């Protein structure tokens with residue numbers, strides 16, 4: 001694609017990078033075939049190619065974002081199915097990051113939109129605030145019909161019961177069972193600590209059983225993905241810098257073989273820290289942390305997971321976009337499930353997003369619900385006993401549309417190798 005940036009514009013390193021990405025697009029349109037929003041809305045401007053044109057027009061003319069551009073960029077799920085499909089290797093993710101930061105800087109959103117985004121950015125990444133907000137949402141449930149649409153959505157999404165705070169999410173070291181093979185840090189995350197403590201508990205048990213010493217590093221917290229996807233780069237860089245410093249203290253101390261991440265949405269962002277800080281003082285440690293960041297399935301592949309120890313069961317594997325497109329991890333989780341003895345069912349159109357996409361299902365409810373229905377129908381058609389995924393957001397989104405139990409991949413692997421049955425599979429269904 002030809003571009004018309006001036007030499008002066010290209011002195012800005014971020015603009016120069018965006019220009020390089022724009023030039024790599026040959027506008028062939030292959031990406032439209034796998035774009036979920038294009039499939040739902042059928043509008044070229046809601047396809048990757050259409051969005052690339054909008055971004056090009058905005059940046060090339062050095063103008064502030066307008067309402068039309070913002071509408072179509074906001075509707076993008078950041079699922080990155082387009083990157084898996086693109087034959088020219090267009091880095092849509094980094095182009096979108098740049099566009100969102102430009103929108104955040106130059107566009108004044110309507111007041112309610114600003115308030116809603118502020119609430120999400122100020123509440124979700126902080127477990128104590130998030131817990132309090134869920135309690136408040138439950139109290140407000142009786143008069144939710146009086147509230148504006150977004151606040152009603154928040155209440156609808158708030159779980160009626162929360163698990164108690166898990167002591168495992170506090171900074172500490174869990175010794176390996178038997179001979180120590182690896183020393184890894186576990187990212188315990190933010191929203192996951194509030195909504196589902198079983199995932200980190202199962203991850204710790206499983207890693208210990210397979211010979212890992214597991215560290216929950218002092219000071220590590222939210223990865224910054226949520227604010228990053230909103231274009232709030234000041235907030236996201238602060239969160240990222242905080243984690244880089246926390247994990248570097250472990251790297252420089254007793255050393256780390258990996259940073260294990262069991263929320264693939266967060267994993268995609270941590271693996272991108274090196275890029276986020278490429279022009280900053282933290283460039284070197286950020287690149288180190290990105291290189292150490294691994295999805296839990298990547299780490300488990302290197303450990304001796306026992307074979308054929310699971311109860312016979314059909315497991316529908318939902319491939320989270322952040323795992324299959326964002327990190328290009330497609331087979332490892334399925335291979336691990338098969339290794340321990342589960343039968344893995346693969347729903348059709350597995351490349352399609354379930355509509356969760358971070359806070360997308362709170363902000364773009366209709367598109368998210370449409371995608372959820374498609375995903376649930378495809379999964380239910382495989383008649384599984386259980387659904388599993390490697391990302392809590394997908395688990396909640398899919399779980400809200402089906403009666404089939406939904407668990408995290410590590411919960412099944414932990415159960416098969418000696419851990420407790422996942423709560424969702426107990427007869428009383430502790431959901």
Ligand code: SF4
Nearest residue numbers: 025026028029031086
């Ligand atoms: S497939 Fe790639 S090169 Fe073709 S239009 Fe889409 S982004 Fe551009």
Ligand code: SF4
Nearest residue numbers: 035076077079080082
């Ligand atoms: S990230 Fe997903 S929703 Fe956005 S343009 Fe690419 S395929 Fe479409």
